[in-house]
Amino acid sequence: MNTLLDTGLAVRGLRKSYGGREVLKGVDLTVAPGELVALLGANGSGKSTALRCVVGLAEADAGEIRVAGTSLRGLSGAELTRARRAAAMVFQQIHLVRRRSALDNVCAGGIAGLPLSRSLSPVLFPRELREHAMACLDRVGLADRAHDRAGSLSGGQQQRVAVARALCQGARVLLADEPVSALDPAAATQVMALLAELAHEDGLAVAVVLHQPELARLHADRLIGLIDGEIRLSTPAALLSEEDIAALYRGERG
Amino acid sequence: MTAQRTRPGLSVPRRNRKPFYLGVVVVVCLLGAAHVLAGRATDFSPGALVDGWHGMADFLAEAFPPKLDWDKVVQPALEACLVTLAIGLLGTTLSVPGALLLAVLGMRGRNPVVYQVSRSIMSFLRAVPDVVFALIFVTAVGLGPFAGVLALICHNMGVMGKLWSEAMEEIDSGPADALRVAGAREAQVIANAVLPAVVPSLVGLLLYRFDVNVRASLVLGLVGAGGIGFLINQSIKLFQFDVLATYILLVLVLIIAVDLLSALVRRRLND
Known part of the structure; x- marks a missing residue:
């Protein structure tokens, strides 16, 4: 329908229930290439579930999901x-x-297409994969830490390595589920700036679930607000008002 | 600040639960009865121990001092200790591939049929004592250390497979989910997310099993699998209690050495 969406994400009428409770009540969501969309909402409003349905960590009950121009409807197995x-x-x-x-860790993002004989241990990874992974690490500014143990890096650095792993996967759509909730403010800003860069400079379609409206306003192009599994707010980041924010989180109090 | 703001004299709400004293009394009575019955079943009698004390005294008098004749006692015993150690080592190492396979197949949350079959195999291997395995293998390869090695491989595959699969189930599934999202196949997920995270605990359990298996190979020696256990059995049959005392001292040294070694390696791993 829309050539712009051939490399982005389009979700139509997404529904999902857990044990009789409707978590998503027909969510429509479009993320164009080159755009960073922030999803806001109280706990349990369905933000994370929507992302998990796209990548297959949860099974949607109804609705259509198009990733980079390909509809997931009717596909199964390897396809x-x-x-x-x-x-x-x-x-x-x-x-x-x-x-x-x-x-x-970054290489592991790109092993899906490899035969088992080249992917069961890092020593077997092909050179092209290692070079590609190095480029991804360089993209997130951590080329000099390539051989450090992941566990020895700071939280912000680890999250950037995880972003590099997503890049190594060759994704055109990048989803992030509260990527900065466990990070200090400086690291959180750095990671958000990186995600915005990947959208604006590299042309990825980026959707980020956030709990901090301030970060969303600063880094996102567009904001989407969910209340009880329905989208109730969709606005350019610059136009987000205090009343909008209060309305999104009202349900949680009381 | 909070001190002034708390409401004074707030009564604790009554818990809506029946008193459980009766239940405690019943459980204690049942446990008491079980222990009385167990005492009868095992002919438990402190009187018999007191009456027969001089039997033990005679034994200890004969056992001390231990016989420390190098050529006839200590040197053969040291060689036998090495055989015991070797049985334990091979029995542990050679069971690794089988145990790993059973552990991976026996992880919860995959194919339920594969899970049940793998669990059943491991239960069977654990249920059959290593001594029984040894007696079975003796009929094939004759008396000697080789039968002991085969017995330990079988039994240890079951025990270590179970311990390993539980260790694998306990790890955080996040990294595995991350690779599944990236499109990795199940074998790739296991090799690149599950195994690297569990290797320290797997090696820790492996060393623990090596420790146990060295002691088990001692018992296997008693039924004819060679090593220091075999010598201990002989010395008892010949009433050479001073020689027996020497063997037991050497076993003590062997067990402590293995224990220290595995504790050292495990501490290094956890850093």
Whole structure:
């Protein structure tokens, strides 16, 4: 329908229930390439679930998901995995293998297409993959820490390694589930600036679940607000008002 | 600040729960009865121990001083200790591939049929004592250390597989999820997310099993698998209690050495 969306993310009518409770009540979400969209909302409003449905960590009950121009509807097995590979995910808990080096962790993002004989241990990873991973590490500004153990890096550095891993996956759509909730303010700003750069300079479609409206206003292009599984707010970041923010989080108090 | 702002004299709400004293009394009575029955079943009688004290005294008098004849006692015993150690080492190492396979297949949350089959195999291997395995293998390869090694491999595969699969289930599933999202296949996820995270605890459990297996190979020696256990059995049959005392001292040294070594390596791993 829209050539702009051929490399972005488009979600239509997404529904999901857990044990009878509707978490997503028909969510429409579009993220264009080159755009950073922040998802705001109280705990339990469905922000994370929406992202998890896109990458397959949760199974949507209804709705259509298009990743980089390919609809996931009707796909299964290897085809579904391949289509989903265009979307990468970054987590609040970072989820790196702490005992492995930063570079090996980044390489792991790109092993999906490799035969088992080249992917069961870092010593078997092909040189092209290692070079690609090095470029990704360089993109997040950590080329000099390539051989450091992931666990020895600071929280902000670890999250940037996780972003590099997502880049190594070759994703066109980058999803981030509260990527800065566990980081100090300086590191949080750095990671958010990196995500904005990846959208604006590298043309990725970036969707970030955030709990800090201030960070969203600073770094995002567009804000989407969810209340009880429905989108109630969609506004350019510059136009976000204090009343909007209060309305989003009102349900949690009382 | 909070001191002034708390409401004074707030009564503690009653918990809506029946008193449980009766339950405690019943449990204590049942446990008491079980112990009385167990005492009867095992002919537990402190009187018999007191009456027969001189039997032990005679034994100890004969055992001390230990016989420290180098050529006839100490040197053969040291060689036998090395055989015991070797049985424990091979029995542990050679069970690693099988244990790893059973552990990975026996992890919860994958194919339920594979899970049940793998759990059943491990339960069977654990349920059959290593001594019984040894007796079975003796019929194939004859008396000697080799039968002991084979027995330990079988039994240890079951025990270590179970310990390992539990260790793998306990780790954080986050890194594995991250690789699944990246499109990695299950074998790639295990090799690149699960195994690297659990290797320290797997090696710790491996060393613990080596420790246990060296002691087990001692018992296997008693039923004919060679090593220091075999010599101990002989010395008892020949009533050479002073020689027996020497063997037991050497076993003590061997066990302490293995224990210290594995503790040292485990501490290094956890850093």
